[in-house]
Structure formats: C-alpha cells, structure tokens
Amino acid sequence: MQTYIETPRLILRDWKEEDIPAFARMNADPHVMEFFLNPLTAEESFAFYQRIQKEFQTCGFGLYAVERKEDHAFMGYTGLHQITFDVDFAPGVEIGWRLGHEYWGHGYAPEAANACLEYARRHLDIKELYSFTSLPNLRSERVMQKIGMERVKEFNHPLVPNEHMLCRHVLYRIILYSTCPR
Numbered sequence: 308m309q310t311y312i313e314t315p316r317l318i319l320r321d322w323k324e325e326d327i328p329a330f331a332r333m334n335a336d337p338h339v340m341e342f343f344l345n346p347l348t349a350e351e352s353f354a355f356y357q358r359i360q361k362e363f364q365t366c367g368f369g370l371y372a373v374e375r376k377e378d379h380a381f382m383g384y385t386g387l388h389q390i391t392f393d394v395d396f397a398p399g400v401e402i403g404w405r406l407g408h409e410y411w412g413h414g415y416a417p418e419a420a421n422a423c424l425e426y427a428r429r430h431l432d433i434k435e436l437y438s439f440t441s442l443p444n445l446r447s448e449r450v451m452q453k454i455g456m457e458r459v460k461e462f463n464h465p466l467v468p469n470e471h472m473l474c475r476h477v478l479y480r481i482i483l484y485s486t487c488p489r
C-alpha cells in the first residue's frame with residue numbers, strides 16, 4: 308500500500324478493502340450527501356470505489372483515501388479527478404473532498420487539499436486544477452477559498468436537471484504552474 312502524501316495530521320494513501328464499510332456509511336449519510344442528488348446505496352459506493360481504483364491505474368492520480376494519523380481512522384477522501392462531463396473547462400482535473408461528518412470542522416479537508424496542490428505541483432504534469440460545487444454548499448466553497456483558489460464563474464451542471472436547486476454551480480480554479488517563459 309502506497310502513501311502518497313503526509314501532512315501533520317493526515318496520511319493520503321491507496322485504498323484498502325477495509326475502507327469500504329466506512330466509505331459506504333459516509334456515502335449513505337444524508338447529512339454528508341445533502342448537496343448531491345441522492346445518498347449512495349452500498350452497491351453504488353462499491354462501484355465508486357472501483358472507479359477510483361481504475362483512475363489511479365490509468366492516470367497515476369486519483370481521490371486519495373484520507374487517514375487520521377492519531378487513530379488510523381479512515382475519514383473519507385480528498386484528491387484529484389478527471390473532469391469528463393460536457394463543460395467548457397473539460398477536459399481538465401478537479402480537486403475534491405468528502406469526509407465523514409464526524410470529522411468536519413477541524414480543517415482536515417483544507418489540510419489534505421493543500422497537500423494535494425503541493426503534490427500536484429511537484430509530481431504531476433497538471434497546469435491548473437478546478438473545483439466546483441452547487442451554490443448552497445458553502446462549506447465546500449469555503450475549502451476552495453481557504454486553499455487559495457479563485458472564483459471563476461457560475462454554471463449549470465449538465466448532469467443535474469435544470470430546474471433542480473442543485474443545478475447551479477460555482478467554479479473555482481488554481482494555476483499550478485505557468486507555461487510563460489520566466
């Protein structure tokens with residue numbers, strides 16, 4: 308099992324089969340999934356787990372499993388994911404996060420996300436990262452701001468019905484390196 312990133316309080320690592328029950332509990336929790344169309348069933352969580360593994364194999368990066376050093380608790384994920392749906396900032400890479408609600412409010416997501424930015428700068432050939440969330444998800448937007456991302460615009464998420472309250476999204480971006488000669 309590979310550890311990709313270490314921060315003062317966290318380990319961002321490969322996933323293990325033992326993570327699956329806590330991952331499924333998190334994805335089934337209506338509080339965690341408040342700003343998604345639906346909480347996930349156990350089967351949907353397992354399919355998501357498999358897609359995450361596949362992205363690591365094909366891209367060399369993905370959504371890292373986040374473990375708390377103090378007690379080795381699996382807390383959720385933070386990491387990178389290819390944007391494949393039909394928007395004008397695709398193809399591109401997003402940075403995203405989801406933690407079990409018992410871990411919220413301690414700055415864990417920004418700590419993990421900042422470390423991902425640094426990792427991407429040092430090890431990955433990615434020029435810029437995006438992040439987006441539905442307008443009411445202020446907690447997630449706050450993480451974007453706390454890690455230094457800049458607000459780009461609002462857009463309608465093409466996979467959410469237009470009339471749905473979660474359709475309107477906010478897009479943030481951070482440049483990791485410039486292609487301009489120094």
Ligand SMILES: CC(C)(COP(=O)(O)OP(=O)(O)OC[C@H]1O[C@@H](n2cnc3c(N)ncnc32)[C@H](O)[C@@H]1OP(=O)(O)O)[C@@H](O)C(=O)NCCC(=O)NCCS
Pocket residue numbers: 338339340342403404405406407410411412413414415416417439440441444445446447449450453
């Ligand atoms: C988004 C999430 C990862 C944040 O993780 P976290 O480790 O709790 O992040 P933080 O501890 O930095 O707290 C979030 C920030 O939002 C703020 N916040 C919390 N509730 C808020 C609200 N209702 N309105 C505005 N800001 C709020 C907090 O005050 C904090 O900012 P501060 O440090 O400036 O005070 C976590 O809430 C989560 O997993 N949510 C469910 C999944 C999700 O929505 N993922 C993002 C999908 S795009």
